[in-house]
Amino acid sequence: MTSDPVEPARQARKPRLRIDTDAEAVERDLSRLVLTLVELLRQLVERQSVRRMEQGDLSDEQIEQLGMTLMRLEEAMEELCDRFGLEPSDLNLDLGPLGSLLPKD
Numbered sequence: 001m002t003s004d005p006v007e008p009a010r011q012a013r014k015p016r017l018r019i020d021t022d023a024e025a026v027e028r029d030l031s032r033l034v035l036t037l038v039e040l041l042r043q044l045v046e047r048q049s050v051r052r053m054e055q056g057d058l059s060d061e062q063i064e065q066l067g068m069t070l071m072r073l074e075e076a077m078e079e080l081c082d083r084f085g086l087e088p089s090d091l092n093l094d095l096g097p098l099g100s101l102l103p104k105d
Contacts, residue, residue, distance in 0.1 A: 031084040036091040039077060040102060046070050 049066045052058050058066070081088060093101040 032086055035080055036093055039091045042073050
């Protein structure tokens with residue numbers, strides 16, 4: 001049986017496939033991504049609701065219900081941001097040349 005003297009050198013140069021990460025940083029970044037998506041959807045629903053209201057597609061009862069629902073969702077988003085130590089501005093991802101993900105209010 002002949003051993004290959006180059007083999008140990010190849011193994012030493014192999015890149016490590018495991019990434020050492022900080023569990024808290026991963027949780028925070030994942031939370032930021034999920035909350036960003038929820039905030040994007042919340043803003044889209046809010047804009048669509050305003051359009052429908054302005055077009056007269058909604059009854060007074062529906063307008064009231066939508067308003068309360070959107071207020072509760074905004075409050076829940078604020079609570080989740082507080083829980084994960086995020087500011088609302090942290091949810092606005094920079095897309096490079098495309099600009100930011102969320103419109104600046």
